[in-house]
Amino acid sequence: xxxxxxxxxxxxxxxxxxxxxxxxxxxxxxxxxxxxxxxxxxxxxxxxxxxxxxxxxxxxxxxxxxxxxxxxxxxxxxxxxxx
Numbered sequence: 001x002x003x004x005x006x007x008x009x010x011x012x013x014x015x016x017x018x019x020x021x022x023x024x025x026x027x028x029x030x031x032x033x034x035x036x037x038x039x040x041x042x043x044x045x046x047x048x049x050x051x052x053x054x055x056x057x058x059x060x061x062x063x064x065x066x067x068x069x070x071x072x073x074x075x076x077x078x079x080x081x082x083x
Contacts, residue, residue, distance in 0.1 A: 004054035 006017045038044040053059050062068050
């Protein structure tokens with residue numbers, strides 16, 4: 001199960017912005033991604049889009065160029081530019 005949640009580091013404790021539906025003492029794997037201010041309006045908009053995607057538990061992000069190519073092939077009905 002994957003849960004995306006925003007949190008704040010405060011007094012040595014990571015505090016989620018919303019309650020987590022996890023049993024007491026559940027082991028989890030945490031990836032810290034520090035949010036830096038966007039430098040352009042486009043950067044701000046891209047972060048908003050990414051945040052919306054991560055909030056949808058059914059969404060899988062494309063993690064490699066092969067994932068992108070697979071999605072393009074699927075959108076083209078299997079057609080590829082390769083010889």
